[in-house]
Structure formats: C-alpha cells, structure tokens
Amino acid sequence: MASLYYRQILATVLLVSLAVGSISCRALASNEEFFGKIAPYPGNVLRYITGDEPESLDPQKTTGLPEARILMALYDGLVEYDPKTMDPIPALAERWDENSDSSEFTFHIRKNARWSNGDPINANDIVWSFRRGLAPETLARGASLGFYIKYAQAYNSGALFIRDPQTNKFLLESDFARASEAALPLSEQPVTTVKEYKPTEQEPTPDADTPFHQFMHSPARLTLPGDEKSRNKLLATDAKLQAAVTGKEFVKVEGKDIGIEAVDDYIVRISLSQSAPFFKGLLANQFFRLVPKKAVEQYHELWAQPGHIVSCGPFKLKEWKPYNILTVERDPMYWDAANVHLDEIQFFPTSDLPTALNLYKVGEVDALYNHTVLNAWVEFVRNKKDWMDAPEAVTIYININTTKPPLDDVRVRKAFDLAIDKETWIKWRRITKPLPGITPYGIFHDYPLPQGSKFDAEKARQLLTEAGYAVTKKGDGTYQCPKFPVNQVEYLFPTATSNKIMAEYMQAQWKQNLGITVPVRAMEFKTFVDARSKLDYKGFSFGAWSADYLDPFTFLSLYYTNENDNSTGWWDKKYVDMLNEANRTPDPSKRYQLLSKAESYMLESQPIIPVETGAVNWLKKPYVKGMYPNAGSLFAWKFVYIERDQAKWDYSTPSTAN
Numbered sequence: 001m002a003s004l005y006y007r008q009i010l011a012t013v014l015l016v017s018l019a020v021g022s023i024s025c026r027a028l029a030s031n032e033e034f035f036g037k038i039a040p041y042p043g044n045v046l047r048y049i050t051g052d053e054p055e056s057l058d059p060q061k062t063t064g065l066p067e068a069r070i071l072m073a074l075y076d077g078l079v080e081y082d083p084k085t086m087d088p089i090p091a092l093a094e095r096w097d098e099n100s101d102s103s104e105f106t107f108h109i110r111k112n113a114r115w116s117n118g119d120p121i122n123a124n125d126i127v128w129s130f131r132r133g134l135a136p137e138t139l140a141r142g143a144s145l146g147f148y149i150k151y152a153q154a155y156n157s158g159a160l161f162i163r164d165p166q167t168n169k170f171l172l173e174s175d176f177a178r179a180s181e182a183a184l185p186l187s188e189q190p191v192t193t194v195k196e197y198k199p200t201e202q203e204p205t206p207d208a209d210t211p212f213h214q215f216m217h218s219p220a221r222l223t224l225p226g227d228e229k230s231r232n233k234l235l236a237t238d239a240k241l242q243a244a245v246t247g248k249e250f251v252k253v254e255g256k257d258i259g260i261e262a263v264d265d266y267i268v269r270i271s272l273s274q275s276a277p278f279f280k281g282l283l284a285n286q287f288f289r290l291v292p293k294k295a296v297e298q299y300h301e302l303w304a305q306p307g308h309i310v311s312c313g314p315f316k317l318k319e320w321k322p323y324n325i326l327t328v329e330r331d332p333m334y335w336d337a338a339n340v341h342l343d344e345i346q347f348f349p350t351s352d353l354p355t356a357l358n359l360y361k362v363g364e365v366d367a368l369y370n371h372t373v374l375n376a377w378v379e380f381v382r383n384k385k386d387w388m389d390a391p392e393a394v395t396i397y398i399n400i401n402t403t404k405p406p407l408d409d410v411r412v413r414k415a416f417d418l419a420i421d422k423e424t425w426i427k428w429r430r431i432t433k434p435l436p437g438i439t440p441y442g443i444f445h446d447y448p449l450p451q452g453s454k455f456d457a458e459k460a461r462q463l464l465t466e467a468g469y470a471v472t473k474k475g476d477g478t479y480q481c482p483k484f485p486v487n488q489v490e491y492l493f494p495t496a497t498s499n500k501i502m503a504e505y506m507q508a509q510w511k512q513n514l515g516i517t518v519p520v521r522a523m524e525f526k527t528f529v530d531a532r533s534k535l536d537y538k539g540f541s542f543g544a545w546s547a548d549y550l551d552p553f554t555f556l557s558l559y560y561t562n563e564n565d566n567s568t569g570w571w572d573k574k575y576v577d578m579l580n581e582a583n584r585t586p587d588p589s590k591r592y593q594l595l596s597k598a599e600s601y602m603l604e605s606q607p608i609i610p611v612e613t614g615a616v617n618w619l620k621k622p623y624v625k626g627m628y629p630n631a632g633s634l635f636a637w638k639f640v641y642i643e644r645d646q647a648k649w650d651y652s653t654p655s656t657a658n
Contacts, residue, residue, distance in 0.1 A: 036360060046366055046624065049348045049349075049368050050070060051496075052351045052524070053525070054066055054067045064529055067286065072636065076091045077091055086631055088281045092113050093109055093110070104272065106268070109121070111266060123265055126290060132293075134152050136156055149259045151273070161251040163249045220273065314336070325349075353496070356372050360619055366642075368618045370614075379430070390615070391441075394613070396543070398608060399541045399608055404535075415467070418457065419509055419514050421513075423455065432614055436451060440614070444552050450600040478512070478515065481514055484514075490521055491520045503522075544614075560579060570607035579595065616631075624642065625643045628656050
C-alpha cells in the first residue's frame with residue numbers, strides 16, 4: 001500500500017495536472033457517445049496534433065516519433081509500414097528477394113518513382129541515401145540501425161582496413177580469433193558456396209555475381225579504430241595484432257565499401273554482416289527513407305527547409321511555421337498519387353496535453369498522437385467510441401548514465417531501481433502494465449519475458465550502504481543518505497505533462513525510500529534527445545522506445561552498440577555475441593529463447609530502470625478512416641481518408657487484424 005507521503009505527492013501532482021486544463025470532469029462526462037464535436041472539417045483535410053515541434057525534416061537527422069509521423073508523409077523508403085500490422089509492404093521497392101538466412105536482400109525498384117520536383121528515382125539514389133546516412137559527418141543518431149549492413153559500422157566510426165603494401169592484400173578478421181566459417185551468415189561465405197541465392201525470373205542470373213558481390217562474399221576484412229589514441233590502446237593489449245599491422249598501410253573504410261549495391265538502375269542488393277530476419281521491416285524506419293542528392297549537395301544543412309526541400313512521399317511540404325503549423329499537400333509526382341486520399345494534412349505541434357484535448361473536444365483537430373489522454377481523464381474518456389485502445393510496442397524506462405559516478409557502480413543503479421514502487425505507479429496510470437525488462441508485454445506472444453526486479457526498499461538501502469553511501473533512519477521515520485553526491489545526479493526529461501508527472505513520482509520515491517532528493521529538470525524535446533544521445537546528462541534521463549519493426553530485437557538492439565540511441569554508455573561484447581547467436585538461429589522459438597536470455601543478461605548490469613509497458617491511448621474522430629491503433633502508432637498517411645457517410649464511420653476501435 002502506498003504510504004501517506006506518497007499519496008500526498010501523487011494527489012498534489014494530480015491536482016496540478018487537472019488545474020492546467022479547462023475541461024472539467026462534468027464536461028468530460030457530458031457526451032454520451034463521442035468525446036466532443038464530431039462534424040468533419042470542410043475540405044479533404046486531416047488536422048492532426050503530432051507532439052513536440054519537429055527537430056528537423058531531414059529523415060536521417062532525427063529519431064523521435066514527432067518527426068517520424070511527419071516524415072512518413074514526406075518520404076518513401078524501400079518499404080512502408082502496413083497500416084494495421086506494421087509489417088513491411090512495398091513502397092519504392094515493388095518486390096524483394098531474401099536468401100535463406102536473411103543476410104542478403106535484393107530489392108526491385110519501381111520505374112515510375114519520382115522526386116517531388118519530377119526527377120526520376122533509381123537504385124543509385126537509394127545507394128547514395130544509405131551511404132549519406134551512415135557517413136560519420138552526417139551525425140545521424142539513428143545510424144546504428146544500419147550497422148547490420150556489411151562494413152557500415154566501420155564506415156560510420158571512421159575505422160581503417162589494414163593492407164599489406166607488398167602483396168596488396170588486406171588482413172582478415174578470421175586471422176584474429178574469428179569464429180569458424182561454418183557459423184558465418186551466407187552473406188559472408190564465398191559466392192560459390194551459397195546455394196540458397198535464387199534470383200527471380202525477372203532478374204538475370206549474372207546479376208548475382210558482380211565484382212562488388214564477390215567482394216561482399218569475400219572473408220571479412222579486419223578493421224581498427226580510426227582514432228590514433230584508441231587504435232594504439234587496442235594494439236597495446238594484443239601483441240599478435242600489433243606485430244601483424246607493423247609495416248602495413250591503413251586504408252580508411254569508405255562509403256563505397258559498405259554492403260549496398262546498385263546492380264542496375266532498378267535493382268538494389270544489400271549484404272549484411274549477420275543474419276537479420278527483421279531487416280526488411282526495419283527499412284521502413286525514417287533513417288532509411290530517401291533523401292535527394294541534388295538538394296543536399298546544393299543547400300547542405302538547409303536542404304530540408306521550406307523553399308529548398310525535395311521529397312518523395314505521398315505528400316510534399318506546403319507550409320511550415322515553427323511552433324504553429326506544418327502543412328503538407330498531396331504530391332502529384334508521387335508514384336501512387338492516384339491512391340492518396342487526402343489533399344492536405346495539417347500537423348499541429350504541441351506537447352501540452354490539456355491543450356490538445358481541448359482542441360480535439362471543440363472539433364479544431366481530427367486526431368491526437370498517442371498518450372494524449374491524461375490519467376485523470378481516462379475513466380471519462382475510455383468508454384467513448386472515438387478512444388483508441390490496443391496493445392502497444394512501446395516501453396517506458398529510465399536511462400542511467402553508466403559512465404559517470406556514482407552511477408557507474410551497478411549496486412547504486414540497482415538500488416535506485418529497487419526503491420521504486422512500480423505497482424502503485426501502474427495502478428494510478430490505469431492503462432499501462434509493469435515493464436520487466438526492455439521488451440513490452442502483449443506484442444510478441446511467444447517471447448519469454450524476463451522476470452524483472454520487484455520493489456524492495458530495504459534491499460535498495462542495503463546496496464547503497466554497500467556502495468559506500470550509508471542510508472540511516474531518522475527519528476521521524478524517514479531516511480537520509482548524507483554521503484550521497486546529489487550534485488552529481490539529476491533526472492532529465494522532455495517537456496510534456498505526462499513526463500513531468502513521472503519525474504516527480506520517481507523523485508518522491510527516491511526521497512521516501514533512500515533519503516535522496518534527485519533534482520528534476522525539463523528540457524525541450526529536440527534539445528533533450530540530443531543531450532541524451534551524447535550522454536550529456538548526469539544520473540538519469542527519461543527513456544521511451546517505440547518499435548521500429550515488430551520483433552524483440554528492435555528493443556534489444558538499443559544496447560548492441562554504445563552509440564546513438566543507447567543513451568546509457570553501457571556495452572558488453574558478451575551481450576552482442578548472445579544476440580548474434582540468436583539471430584543466426586533459424587528456429588523462431590529457439591531464437592526467442594536466446595534473445596530472452598540476452599535480455600536477462602543485460603538487465604543484470606542495470607543500464608536502465610524499466611518502468612512500464614505502454615498501451616495505445618489516443619483519440620480520433622469517427623469520420624477519420626484508414627488510421628488504425630497499430631502497435632507503433634505510426635501511420636501510412638496515403639491510406640487515411642475522411643468519410644462523410646455516417647453509416648461508414650468507426651463506432652469503436654478499428655481492428656488491426658488483416
């Protein structure tokens with residue numbers, strides 16, 4: 001049961017959240033069928049609240065959901081998310097081939113694809129876009145999503161190949177504790193041994209064996225850090241390696257080396273360094289959506305601004321007034337323009353939930369982004385016919401900066417986790433469930449979820465004491481931890497009402513159970529995500545991840561590297577090896593078991609504090625059709641339309657079953 005102290009804190013937070021909105025409980029309860037006005041707006045226009053102001057319209061510079069929603073209107077990728085299931089469906093690629101262990105994919109590009117300026121799109125545009133996103137100078141936070149592509153991570157990190165100037169041959173990974181060739185994915189086995197590659201009838205057989213393809217199937221080259229200090233540190237620990245590189249040439253890994261090839265003008269082949277059954281679904285992510293070479297090279301960092309932007313999606317930019325409105329209009333150059341239903345989408349940026357709900361209630365907007373119904377109003381809204389309710393592939397957690405004291409000590413990290421009464425938090429939240437790890441409930445039904453830690457304040461205090469920060473009980477029954485360096489920690493979160501409430505709850509829990517008052521600090525979203533990804537925070541930061549594709553690996557891969565969206569600084573080679581073993585396993589059930597084992601291993605190191613599994617929680621007018629409460633709350637806007645026949649409206653949550 002929650003203590004009196006906690007109930008007072010929660011009551012205060014609840015009153016504040018109610019006070020900032022003008023919707024009363026009586027007003028909420030007054031509409032018996034829908035939440036507010038339901039008359040369609042004149043014209044074929046969708047008005048949508050998308051969350052925070054977008055950081056950028058460059059799809060390779062952002063990783064946030066507010067941007068993803070807009071970028072899905074402006075840009076196409078090789079594939080798109082199915083509007084119901086989020087499975088990959090054809091987009092710029094009309095079809096694709098996949099080898100038997102999912103380590104090589106061949107995409108066939110539409111011949112009628114166009115940029116918004118009318119220029120044709122071909123395979124070379126796709127190769128250039130991928131190389132640009134992975135280029136180190138692009139500074140793409142989502143670049144790690146492409147690290148499955150052969151040599152992509154080496155290119156992104158500025159790594160070096162090692163070449164013998166006498167023989168012109170490169171040093172190989174297999175010469176330095178490399179696993180046996182039998183364990184390699186097919187994409188790293190010599191082409192002559194790959195029997196599973198079966199080109200379609202439309203693809204000439206010789207295309208399977210270009211010189212670049214032979215290079216991709218040659219034994220993997222050894223790479224070393226491009227940074228001299230890091231390279232020397234590594235060489236100092238390996239006498240065999242140090243001797244091997246003596247007298248050799250360092251050759252920088254370039255974009256032309258990564259495993260993506262334009263076989264011809266309309267065939268793109270992607271070779272991976274590992275088996276990745278989920279890879280084709282990942283390609284719908286904003287990072288892999290096409291960017292225009294001409295515009296980027298002409299306008300550089302300004303290319304995605306009004307007046308310069310060139311796009312390739314179902315819509316093109318019409319107007320952008322920052323912090324006010326962003327409007328896109330149907331692009332007549334789009335390859336499937338005849339099947340794009342809306343003339344315009346008006347995106348309104350706001351993270352103030354009472355404002356969003358008020359605008360929806362009076363009929364000024366037609367739909368809201370996910371998690372917009374405040375906890376205090378859920379009971380009044382959840383029975384309305386326009387409330388969306390479904391499982392969600394989203395997890396909410398707290399990142400821990402494991403690189404800085406005092407949280408570089410795993411005992412301290414575990415103490416702060418154990419000191420949070422998550423069950424009470426979940427009961428108050430009403431629509432979420434406790435999160436045991438990083439993989440959510442209710443999405444991957446055959447996945448054995450790890451057992452998370454349980455609330456144990458006494459054990460938390462013991463761990464802190466063992467770490468050198470003694471927790472003692474005062475005469476009034478409260479706790480104190482005088483030696484803990486509070487000035488070295490804080491809780492950083494993006495400015496949204498729900499995030500503030502969560503931050504204050506965690507602050508209260510740590511104060512109550514550990515005697516430590518962790519400062520909380522709000523930051524504008526686009527500034528926050530940059531600071532978090534650079535580990536430019538001390539202590540804790542709000543974390544949330546929405547699936548890029550529907551496979552547990554989309555969550556587990558956050559810690560596959562210590563770069564980009566890891567946001568904790570934690571990395572462990574054993575964890576990476578466990579994930580790789582799982583992805584090489586063809587049996588789906590056994591693969592899930594191995595992934596779950598890796599997740600449990602990661603949780604033992606406590607780089608995060610799991611908090612809750614999200615649930616879909618948003619509103620849309622019944623006349624908005626083709627917009628489904630899918631697990632990622634990402635919508636292929638070309639399928640959305642306004643239905644004016646009331647008999648065809650949605651009078652309940654539309655099904656996501658195909």
